[in-house]
Amino acid sequence: MAKFLTNREENYSQWYNDLVIKADMAENSAVRGCMVIKPYGYAIWEKIQAELDKMFKATGHVNAYFPLFIPKSFFSREAAHVEGFAKECAVVTHYRLKNSPDGKGIVVDPEAKLEEELIVRPTSETIIWNTYKDWIHSYRDLPLLINQWANVVRWEMRTRLFLRTTEFLWQEGHTAHATREEAQEEALKMLNVYADFVENFMAVPVTKGVKTESEKFAGAIDTYTIEMLMQDGKALQGGTSHFLGQNFAKAFDVQFTNREGKLDYVWATSWGVTTRLIGALIMAHGDNNGLVLPPKLAPIQVVIIPIYKGNEQLDTISSIALDLKAQMEEAGLTVKYDNRDTQKPGFKFAEYELKGVPVRLAIGPRDAQEGTVEVARRDTLTKETIRKEEVVQHVKALMNDIQQNIFRKAAEFRKMKTYKADTWEEFIDIIENRGGFVMAHWDGTPETEEEIKNLTKATIRAIPFDTQDEEGTCILTGKPSHRRVMFARAY
């Protein structure tokens, strides 16, 4: 686990603040819990966006944009939804300020009170379904497959850097279908898109499953989830996809004429992932030297650092470096040549390790003379000397190696940290002392789930898709159970 994220005793703050991701909380109390994402961190988000967006398009989705503000009354249309979100809404009550009558500063103009308060969206189901009402009349208008890239606000009681910020960036897909089957299929399809993305691009293994009644999205029939395991043994919910049934269609009266000429309510899904994925990346792969980014998402894949004395040497080395850079770019790699004269090589080495750049090339006078390059990989921190002519091929291969290696490391870690518990004592021991995922029997009742949570802080992260039916007895109550579910302490 990255020291600079978890160990505040260590003096990593200089780096932590100045450099990498600086998702630091804004200091002004009025924007408490909101994050500033510095350029490098945002570049990672842009990579995530770009790859996901391609996958959405490839599955037939298009992007659109809906309003930030949602009339308060929209929320109360769907009972479970309002129940779930009411406690964490930012509310706009006025639309104007004026000079304070006492001459000191500026105050909210009481004259400018809104007739109906506006909610800053915590999620957009309501405003979108209010719009879909006008867009959908016939089976010919379906399916409607729309995604939105946006920011949302949830006034959580407690925020956590990256993982739970007051404002966060995300994408939310909202689809409408003619049949139940089609909507269910869509919800699962998008869950699989997320799982593919997280495993193949982020190099983090996921467990796919369905949420329990008490953990599911407010307003959903079923919530599907991908769960990841972080290096500190805690679970992180990486993305969710909801089968919403006809709940929102009924709440917003979205009916269509089907092929038989009869009126029916539309079937819906929604699904989203957030900037939390950046946090997942850090906590799944980071080490004591900083980030370890998977090559497929690294804003800089290769950095070249010259080692030289004087301008003459620099010129020689630069021409080699720029030539290599051009070749690698030709081969599709993102390359940075850092010829800053203001920092020494050792400083740069440390800096790019902290940034998680997968491969570093160093070229010095010795290399210039011998036609070699020093190649260092971030995941293993190993170095080797390669002939200049072989560098492009070698680095290209390294991209694959590193991508696979960090996935394998994460997968091995997860395997090691996934336990079976058959007794309450075992269960407590694992949760308290070892962390990780615990596969255990549960009697299926929300009461037992709640009790286990109160006793251990562990929750049911998912009822995984890939577990076998198995007879057993509930870890807490001893009542019969037909299947194990996955418990963990979670972020």
Add this chain to the structure above:
RNA sequence: CGGGGUAUAGCGCAGUCCGGUUAGCGCAUCUGGUUUGGGACCAGAGGGUCGCAGGUUCGAAUCCUGCUACCCCGACCA
């Protein structure tokens, strides 16, 4: 909202118990020089109304009162 903690330079801290020169240290910044194959070194410089408001005192970063903010733990959650 409950429990605990903190507030001193851009960042991280010491000093506060036991009031007393001009409030220190590390990193960062700037200047000059020497350096450059793993976070350079030497010399010098700049940067503070000690969270805010009162009070006690000849004298307050230090003691007292009130306030505010932030952090950690919990309830809540992507």
